[in-house]
Amino acid sequence: MDIIEQSKKLLNQEIFQRKSYFSLLEQFLQTNQIIVIQGQRRTGKSYCIMGYFQWKQINPKEIFFLNKELDSENKIQTVTDLNNIWSYYLEQYGEPKYIVIDEIQDIKEREIFIRARYTEKKFKIIIS
Numbered sequence: 001m002d003i004i005e006q007s008k009k010l011l012n013q014e015i016f017q018r019k020s021y022f023s024l025l026e027q028f029l030q031t032n033q034i035i036v037i038q039g040q041r042r043t044g045k046s047y048c049i050m051g052y053f054q055w056k057q058i059n060p061k062e063i064f065f066l067n068k069e070l071d072s073e074n075k076i077q078t079v080t081d082l083n084n085i086w087s088y089y090l091e092q093y094g095e096p097k098y099i100v101i102d103e104i105q106d107i108k109e110r111e112i113f114i115r116a117r118y119t120e121k122k123f124k125i126i127i128s
Contacts, residue, residue: 022056
């Protein structure tokens, strides 16, 4: 579950403040919808999300952040793998307020995990 620890470290990096993007993200987070951020690769989608959390001074412990790009051995391939990481996270950190998964398209049947968390109505969900 090293990927969770690596992902969390990214939340503490110094990030350029893109307040116009942060304001947009904040508006979307006021809704009860799943937020999907899409765009070309390497354009800063993840850093925009992380920068927002820094800007709002949200405690990293409140964020389940999984950066699939850090999965260099491609261990997270299915919804079962994702559920195992989720269970590990809950044991280690407790229930988060935010779920952020970057490069989610690389996980088979990911929609099952997202739909289950969305149905609980407890989390703000951001995927890219």
